[in-house]
Amino acid sequence: MTLYILNHPYHYEMENLCRVFYPQEKIRLVRGIQSPPRGRGGWPGGPGGALGGGKKHRIIPQSPVVVTKIKNNQIAVRLYAGRRLSIERPAGDTPELTMAQMLFTLLRRHTGYQPPWGLLTGVRPSKLMLRLRRDEGSDHALRYFQDTLWVSEEKTRLAAAVAAAEEPVLARTGPRAFSLYISIPFCPSRCSYCSFVSHTVERASAQRLIPAYVDKLCEEIAFTGQIAGELGLELASAYVGGGTPTILSAAQLTWLCGGLRAAFDWSGCGEFTVEAGRPDTLTEEKLETLARRSVTRLSINPQSMHDHILERAGRCHTAAQIVDCYALARQTGVWGINMDLIAGLAGDTPEGFAQSLEQVIALGPENITVHTLALKRSAHLREAYGAEECAAMLRIADKLLPAAGYAPYYMYRQSRSLGNLENIGWSLPGHHCRYNIDMMEESHTILACGAGSVTKLKAYGADYLERVFSLKYPYEYLARFEDLLERKARIKTFYETYNNERL
DSSP states (O other): EEEEEOOOHHHHHHHHHHHHTTTTTTOEEEEOOOOOOTTSSSTTOOOOOOOOEEEEOOTTTTTTTTEEEEETTEEEEEEEEEEEEEEEOOOOOHHHHHHHHHHHHHHHHOOOOOOOOOOOOSSSSHHHHHHHHHHHHHHHHIIIIIIISOOOOOHHHHHHHHHHHHHHHTTOOTTEEEEEEEEEEEESSSOTTSSSOEETSSSSSHHHHHHHHHHHHHHHHHHHHHHHHHHOEEEEEEEEEOOOOGSHHHHHHHHHHHHHHHOOOOOOOEEEEOOOOOOOOHHHHHHHHHHHHOOOOEEEOOOOOOHHHHHHHHHOOOHHHHHHHHHHHHHHHHOOEEEEEEEEEOOHHHHHHHHOOOOOOOOOSSSSEEEEEOOOOTSSSSOOOOOOHHHHHHHHHHHHHHHHHHHEEEOOOOEEEEEEEOOOEOOOTOOOOHHHHHHHHSEEEEEEESSOOOEEEOOTSSOOOEEEEEEHHHHHHHHHHHHHHHHHHHHHIIIIIGGGGGG
């Protein structure tokens, strides 16, 4: 589809709204043209019509042309899809919100689809709910979500429940607090839905990178720990993610965890998570290694409990291996365990998803995270059920998990997720993952180490955030390691500029 942006700066929100209704369409932005050219039938780019630069395009009704425009204090939104739909009204005080409401109205009328999150397209709906609750009160926050942003009653209640669960955790965040993220961008194989920067060890070249990568990673950890110590920062939680961190050998895990323990003051850290997402990478030796290094929380992620779906998704393990791995983890150490499921995987059904969820609940993990499938451009998977089937799976989770004692405690959304739906972390009482909450709500600094990671520097008591990007790929990380250390010098400068008076 083609989206015209005429005389206004709101291209990001308008594009995201179009993507809610047309998630698989490539959206072409055209900026700054005063009046879009008209083809036959009176709509831009119609059969034989020109669409910018004199090129000829054929636009079918399923791929509409959208025109958004501000002129002479008037907002205009038009949709051309075989027939023209148009709304014009005064700009009012909030032209971006008004334009979004107009575009949403036309796309809903044209497609017949009512997105449950209404106008909200951002990653963090609970963050907005938290801010509204804090500034205007709970009642106003609920009304604003439903009456102004057109969020459904069901999703409004969900956002409010997550915000209420997060508030006491966020209240413990002080000016010195930070969390630590460690990236291990290697996996045993690539899942068909995955868009993360990771290398599969099926290739010998990737396997050869791992020892040198772990050595340099420990060097970066020591460098980052020295900065944190000089600034007097206090470690609140640590998370080793990927990729699949347990692709490392037991000796490499020992080296990594030892480096982490030596680099930082862990006296105030109550949570140390390691992703062990693929049961085919876990052994008793590795689990004992993590237990000795005081890891408190594991993620063992089945994604589905049906072998045919796992095979179709590119997972090199069976449902039986998941059960065996879970039992071994319980025997080896005292863990908080998280298990992930994905709603919307190819070949799954609401009934099949319910069976997977019931099996996971029966195991009794402290956390269960239910993800909505996101069809990223860089993922191999291009087939999936539609938004309605995925929404039905989430409704099943909303019924089964509370009945088993779980409550939602954090939430986020990804671009291109089916139905613009959400990912929800569910927890048994007292087992919230603090890292997930602080990371998602951007409540304090996240210091990150490793290829593909992003350090997020948070100004305490303000919304200001700066990012320090690592090198993206492991080979690049190794080749330009000194450049990375120079980038991380920004951490000290940031704290001296924004947080020094509060430390």
